[in-house]
Amino acid sequence: MKKALLSPVALAVLLAACQPDTASQANQDAAHQKTAQQDTTQLQRTSQQNGDIANHNPLLAESSAPFGVPEFSKIKVEHFEPAFDFAIVQNQQEIDDIANSSKAATFENTIEAMEKSGQALNHVATVFYALNGTDTSKEMQGIAKKMSSRLSALNDDIYLNAKLFARVKSVYEQRDSLDLRVDQKTLLADSYQSFVRGGANLSEVDKAKLRDLNSQLSKLSVQFGENLLAETNAFELVIDTKDDLAGLPEDIIAAAAVTATERGHDGKWVFTTHRPSKNPFLTYAENRDLRKALYEGYIQRGDNDNANDNKKLASKIASLRYQKAQLLDYKTYADFVLEKAMAKNPENVYGLLDQVWPAALAQAKNEVADMQDMIKAEGGDFTLAAYDWWYYAEKIRKARYDLDAAQTKPYFSLDATREGVFYTAEKLWGVTFKERQDIPKYHPDVRTFEVFDKDGSSIGVYMTDYYVRESKRGGAWMNSYRKQQKMFGENVKPIIYNVLNYPRPVGDAPVLLTFDQASTLFHEFGHAIQGLLSDGYYQSQTGTSLPRDYVEYPSQVMENWMMEPEVLAQFAKHYKTGEVIPQTLIEKIQAAGKFNQGFATTEYMAAALLDMKWHTLETATEQDADAFEKAAMDEIGLIPQITPRYRTGYFSHIFSGGYASGYYGYIWSNIYDADTWQVFSQNGIFDQDTASGYREHVLETGGTEDPMIMYRRFRGQDPKVWPLLERRGLLTDEQLKTMKAQ
Template sequence: MTDAETNPLLTPSALPYGLPDYRLIRTEHYLPAFEAAFAEHRAEVAAITRVRSMPTFENTMEPLEASGRLLGDVARRFYTVSSADATQEIQDIDEALAPLMSAHEDAIQLDAELYWRIKTLHESLDALELEPEQRYLVERHFREMTHAGAGLDETAKQTLTALNQRLSTLTTTFEKNLLADSNDLAVVFRDASELDGLTAGELSAAAQNAADRGLDDAWVVTLTLFTGHPYLSTLTDRESRRRIFEASRSRGSRGNEHDNREVLQQIVRLRAERAALLGYATHAEYVTSDETAGSPAAVHDLLRRLAVPAAENARREQAALQAIIDGEGDDASFPLAAHDWAFYTEKVRAAEYDLDRTALRPWFEAERVLQDGVFRAATALYGITFTERDDLPSYHPDARVFEVHNADGSALGLFILDLYTRDTKRGGAWMNSIVSQSRLRDTAPVVVNNLNVPKPAVGQPTLLTLDEVTTLFHEFGHALHGLFATVTYPHFAGTNVFRDFVEFPSQVNEMWIYWPEILAGYARHFETDEPLPREIVEKLHASEAFNQGFATSEYLAAAWLDQAWHSLDAEAAAAAPDVAGFEAAALTDIGLDNPAVPTRYSSTYFAHVFSGGYSAGYYSYIWSEVLDADTVEWFRENGGLTRANGDRFRERLLGVGGSKDPLAAYRDFRGRDADIGPLLERRGLAS
C-alpha cells in the first residue's frame, strides 16, 4: 500500500501545466490512488447533498463541478497508459478497476439527493439569472443523470448498477482479448521474397518486430485494428496477402482463450437489458436519444440512403479490378478476393490516373509532415506555435512533448505525440487528455495523439503512407479541439461533446493535407528535398473520388453492424445470435454483403463499439462528415487558409467545447444548417 506522502498520484505535479511526472509513478500507485480519489469524490458530493437550504447554482452546481478533481486527474493519467503502454501489470489493474469505476460512477450519477437538487434547479431555470454556460450546465447535468437512471426507484437502481459493473468488466475483457490475439496473430515470414513489394523501411520495421520477439532471420508483420492492412496494396505475393488478411479477420473468433464471441454476445444482451430498464426499446434507441441524431430511425435513414449507391460504385470498381486480373493471362486469372482488392486497386489507379500512391512514401517523412504540415497549417490558421520540450518526461520514451503558445505569446498547453506501434499499445489511432482546461480549476490542457506507425530500425527514416498522413492530420484535429476549448466548467472541457459531433473538427482538419502551401511545405523527398511533382499532385486531386465505393461500403457495413447488434431488444439479444450468421444477415439486409468488400471491422475485433465509447454510435463518422464537407466548402468560399477563417472556426466551434448545443454552434459558424450535398459529391454518391 502507499499513502499520500509516497504516492505521486495523490499530490499535485510539480511539472508545468500539471503534466504528471511518470518517472515517479509505479504500477502499485494506481489502485490506492483510485481508492483515495473515490472516497474524496463521494465526500465532496455528500457535502453538497447535506446542505439544508434550497438548491442554488452556487451551492449545488459550482461545488459539483469543483468535485472529483483528484479522481479525474488519476483516471486520465492511468487510462493514458492503459491504452498506450498496457503491460500485463497495467492490464491486471485495468481489469480490477473496471467494476470499481463503474460502481463509483453510478454512486454519483444515481444519487437521489443530488438528482433532486439538480432537478429542482432545472424546473426553475427560467427564473434563475444564469449565464448561457451556466444554464446549459444545469440542462446537461439534469439530462445526463436522467438518462443514466437517476429517476429510477432504488430496486431498479441496484439492478442497473449490477448491469453497469458487469458491462465494464466485459468491455475490458474484450479489449484485453483483442490485444492478446492481435499480438499472437502477427504474421511471421521466413523468406524476404515473400514480402516483395515492401519498401526498405517497411522491411526494416518487420525485421525489428521479429527481433523484438526473439526471432532470428525472420520478418513479422503486425496487424492493424481495421480489417485491411496497408501492406496489402504492395505485396506482390498473393499468398502473403492472404495470410495477413485472414489473420486479421480471425481475431477474436478462433475458439481459443482470446475468443470474443461469447463476450460480445453478453455485452449486447446486457446493454439491451439496461436499455429496457431505462425505458427504451433498444440500446440504439437509448444512445441516440441523447445525441444530435435523436433516434435510430434518423441514423438508419442516412445509412440506407448512402448504402445503395455506395454498393453500386463498389461493384463497378470490382469489375474494373477483375478486368485487370483477367488481362494478366489465363494462367494467372482468378476471382478477385478481398485480400486482392488493395493490390489491384493500385494497378487500376496507375492505369487510369498514372498514379502509384504506394511510391509516394519518400515524400512523406514523418518529422517533416509533422513540422511543415500539421504544425504549419495550425500556425497559419490560428497563429499558434510549437516548441519541443525534451526536458519534460512523458509516459513512454517514444512519446514527445511540445509546448503550445498562442499568437500573442501566451501559453496555451501541451501536446504529446506518440507515433509508433508496439505490442503494449492498443490498435488504431486516438486523442485523449491528461489535463483538461477549466477556468474554475485554473487548469490548461495537456492532450495526447496516438498512432500506430511501424517503427523502423535505428537510423532509418520514418516514411508515412498517405493514409498515415491523413490519420496524423485527423487526430491533430481532435488535439486542436482539446487545446482550444475554453470553458469555465470542467464538464464541458475539450472534446466533451455529443459522440456524433466529436469527429467533426478532426475531419475538417484533414482538408489541409492537399492545401497547396501546406502540401508544398511537407511533401518533399526525404533524400533530395525535391517537392512532390505538380503532376502527381494533380493526379491525387483527380483521383480523390477513386475507390470511394469500396471505402464508403466498408465503413457503412461496420456502422450497420453496430446498429444491427444494438437494435436488438432484450428478448432477441438473450437468444445470443450466432455471430457469423448475424453479421451475414445484417449485411444482406442493407445490401453490403459483397465478399470482396469486407466490413471495416468484424464484430469480434470491433473495439470502437465493444470496448470503446462508440456503441450504437459508429455512425458518428459519416454523420459528422456531413458537417465536415459543408465546412470545407465554407473555407473554400471564404479564402481558405487565413487567420480570419481560423479565428472564426476556433471562436465559434472549437473554442466552445461542450458548453453549447453543437448544432447551434454550427449554425453560429456557418449561418445555416449543414447541407448534405458536399458529402455526396465527395464520396461520388451525388447521382
C-alpha cells in the first residue's frame, strides 16, 4: 500500500518526474506516496500567520474562486520559487515542532500531526507540477530541476530525522493497545514502514549515502522527462506531395495541414510522433517508406546520440536504484518497490507474466502469418516489418470483419463520448455533471464541471483538458488539484482533472475519435470518478492512493461500459445525421473485439518485462542500454515485427514517472477488472446493488485498508485469472474449461 506520510516532498519529486498513463498519468505516485493537495482552512491559517508574504503570492493566499480552485490567472512563473521557499521553511518548522515536542508521543500529536503538516507546500507543489505537465515552459522546467534537489533533501530530512522516527516508533509499538479506527491503523503502519523504507534505521554514514542517491535520482528523472518532451516535439515528417497522402482519411489530412502551418510549413502536411498524428498515419498511409520514417522517428526517441539521448540516463537511474535497494537491504530495486504492491515480490510478477506471455506470443505469430499471407496475395515481395503492422492489421480487420476504423469515427465525437461517460456515471451512481463558466481554468482548452451526487449535493469539481499541444507532455492521465479529506473538521471537496492528447478540431468539424481513443476517455474517467467519489478522512488515503498494480483496476472496469449497446445508444450518434450507431456496426465491433490481441498483449508485456529486467539487475555496473534491451527481448523471444510498447529511451513511466517495477500493474489490475465485469455481466450492467457495492468497497475507500480485503468485501472471493485470458482470446475452449473448473 502507499506510504502514508511522505509530506509534500516525495510527492513533489514524483510529480516533477511526470505522471503515468493514468493515470494519468499521471497521472503521481498516488499508489505509494502522499499526494500534495490544498486544504482551504489550513491555507487561510497560513495566510493569517504570515502576513504580506502569503497575501502577495497567489500560491500562498486563500483562493476566492468557487470551491477554492486556484486562481490561475493570478499565478505567474515568478511566483513559484518564492512560494516553494516559504512553504519549505514552514514545513521544516512543522516537522521540527513534532520531533522536538516535550510531550509523550501519541497517535494524535505525532502520526496525525505529520499527516496534517505541509499543507502550504502541498498546495504549491500540486499547482506547479500539474502546470508543468500540462503547459510547461523552459522557465518551468528550470524551476523543476532546482526544486527536485531541494524537495528530495527535505524528504530525507523528514525520514532520516532520528527524533521524529523515535516518536513514530514509540506510537507504533503501542499499536495493539490503542483504540484506533481501521484507517488510523493503516496510517500508523504505513507511517512507520515509510520511515524504515526511507532509511531511518541506517547508520549516519549510510544515511548520507542515501541522501546522495535520492538527490541524483530526482535530478536524473526530471532530465529524462525533459529530454523526451524535446525529442517528441523535435521530430516532424514533412510531406509536400499530395500523392504521398494516399490512403489517409480527410480529417487526418486536414489536421496535418494545420500542424504544418503551425510549424512554418504552409501548404504542406506535417506528421509528428504524437499519437493522434502517428497512429492514423501508420494505420492508413499507403506509402511504406514514409510509414517507416515516422515509425523509426517514434521508436528512436531518446536514442539518437544527441543532447536529448536518454540511454545513459536510464542506465544511470537503474544503477542508482540498485544501490539504493542494496543500502536498504533489498536484493533488487524491484524487491524494494514490490514489497508495497499487491504482487509483493518479483517472483509473483513473473508468475503472472509467464502465464500470459506464451499464449500472447503464439497469437502474435499467428497474426504475423495472416499479414504475410495478405502481403503475398497482393503481390508484395517483402517481409512484414514492425512499421507495417498497423496498416495490415487494419486491412485484415476490414476484410475479416467488414470493419474499418474510419467507419466508427463519425459516431464517436469527443463531446458526445464525454456525455456517454456522464450518462454511465449517472446510471450507476446517480452522479451528474453541470458545466461551470465561472471557475478558473489553467488553460483555455479546459472545460470545468461541478459534480453532484444522487441526492443533489455537490461533491466536487471535474476538469477536462483534451487537446494535444507542444507544452503538454504526451499520454493521458488523471490527477487532482485537491483531494477529498476530512481531517481538518470539514469534508473538503476534490478538484479532479483528466488530461488527454487528442487532435484539435479543424474548422467547424468536431473532433472525431477512434474506438481506442474513445476507450481511453472512459479509462481516464474511471480514475476521475474514484477521485470524485472518494470518502475518506486522511488525504494520503483518499482517491487513487493505491498500489500501482491495483490503481488501474477502476479505470479498466470503466472501459467495459463503452461497448454496451445501451450506452452506445445514448452517445454514439453520427455527428452529421444524429443516427445512432447501427446495431450491425456494434456487432462488428464486438466480433472484432479479440482481433489483434496477440499484438496488443505482446507489445505491452514486452515493455512490462523490460521494466522488470532493468529493476531486477543485481549490479551497480551501468549497462549499454541498447545491448541490454536487445538481450532482454531476445531472452523472451520477442519477434522482430513487434517493438516493446515503450523502449528504454522513451519509457517515461519507469524512468521519470511512478511505475518503476510497476508497469506490469496494468495486466495485474486487468485481473480485477475482468473478474468484476463477470459480476456486472451476470447481474446487469447497471444493477444498483452491484454498483453500490462497487462504489462502497472500491471507489470510496481509497487506501484506508488492504485493497484485497476491500475487494473481497465487494466480490465475495479472490479474483480469478481465467476471465482475463478469455477476454483476450488467449485460451482454447479446453483450456478455458479446465481453468473454470479449478
